[in-house]
Amino acid sequence: MASRVDSAIIEALGLNPNATKLTSHGGSGFASTFKLSSTVNGKDVNYFVKTGTGQDAKLMFQGEHESLNAIHNIVPSLCPRSYANGAFKDSPNKYFMATDFLDLNSSAPGGSGETLAQKLARLHTTPAPIPEGFDKPMYGFPVTTCCGSSPQNNTWKVSWADFYANNRLRVIIADGIKNNGPDAELAKAVEKTADVIVPRLLGDEHLRGVQPVVIHGDLWSGNHGRGRIAGKGGAEEVVFDPSCVYGHSEYELGIMRMFGGFGSNFWREYESLVPKAEPKEEWNDRIALYELHVPLTPYFRMFDGLPC
Numbered sequence: 001m002a003s004r005v006d007s008a009i010i011e012a013l014g015l016n017p018n019a020t021k022l023t024s025h026g027g028s029g030f031a032s033t034f035k036l037s038s039t040v041n042g043k044d045v046n047y048f049v050k051t052g053t054g055q056d057a058k059l060m061f062q063g064e065h066e067s068l069n070a071i072h073n074i075v076p077s078l079c080p081r082s083y084a085n086g087a088f089k090d091s092p093n094k095y096f097m098a099t100d101f102l103d104l105n106s107s108a109p110g111g112s113g114e115t116l117a118q119k120l121a122r123l124h125t126t127p128a129p130i131p132e133g134f135d136k137p138m139y140g141f142p143v144t145t146c147c148g149s150s151p152q153n154n155t156w157k158v159s160w161a162d163f164y165a166n167n168r169l170r171v172i173i174a175d176g177i178k179n180n181g182p183d184a185e186l187a188k189a190v191e192k193t194a195d196v197i198v199p200r201l202l203g204d205e206h207l208r209g210v211q212p213v214v215i216h217g218d219l220w221s222g223n224h225g226r227g228r229i230a231g232k233g234g235a236e237e238v239v240f241d242p243s244c245v246y247g248h249s250e251y252e253l254g255i256m257r258m259f260g261g262f263g264s265n266f267w268r269e270y271e272s273l274v275p276k277a278e279p280k281e282e283w284n285d286r287i288a289l290y291e292l293h294v295p296l297t298p299y300f301r302m303f304d305g306l307p308c
Contacts, residue, residue: 035047
């Protein structure tokens with residue numbers, strides 16, 4: 001059944017309300033999801049729209065909007081573009097995000113032919129932009145992003161070790177204690193990890209050749225597929241539902257390895273394009289450290305094993 005389209009969405013996309021309809025499409029644990037269909041200059045156009053209620057939805061949509069465009073700006077064929085996000089005009093306390101429509105499982109010919117490894121390699125070797133007010137790329141992100149429903153602190157840091165220890169591990173355990181009560185043993189273990197292990201493995205004088213690049217941030221196999229973006233070109237290797245940060249490229253690989261779903265061919269090709277950082281012999285230790293932030297998130301612990 002078609003739903004009425006809020007005027008804020010109509011205005012943001014420049015559509016004719018009389019030629020536009022919204023129908024339920026797909027599903028999400030945190031939002032209502034729709035296919036928006038319209039006609040522009042006699043041609044059919046489709047968008048994907050998420051809607052939700054309250055400040056949590058507003059925060060999530062802003063973070064996902066910025067994340068999709070950070071990826072799309074570097075590798076346009078890797079994910080949909082996001083066109084707008086914001087508040088409804090016709091309903092109080094409701095928010096939306098509108099993106100290219102992604103036709104998942106499409107087999108349309110004419111795609112780029114690039115593999116996921118090739119696209120991620122391009123993403124992970126393109127230096128991050130310089131944030132406003134700084135004179136070089138920084139670790140962090142311009143807005144808050146969410147892992148599930150849990151906000152992530154992306155305030156800018158010069159040092160990757162500083163960012164990972166304080167903006168991820170320490171922030172996550174503090175949020176967990178706030179939401180679920182104290183856990184002295186876990187807090188002690190996290191503090192030792194942040195204070196000793198992170199500087200040992202990720203310290204500026206130890207981990208060599210690292211620069212901030214765009215990280216999807218939630219790249220488990222459920223956020224990867226094959227699809228056609230915006231009805232153009234052919235089917236592509238695509239990703240979606242990002243929670244981006246400008247970070248160390250290997251940070252991406254922690255959740256990818258933790259939940260599986262990426263075969264040996266992917267790993268061989270990716271490493272041939274993005275060699276392991278030095279010291280290479282500590283790669284497994286770094287990936288294990290990057291895996292750690294996932295089970296610490298309040299969302300992950302609450303739902304017992306679901307990825308972000």
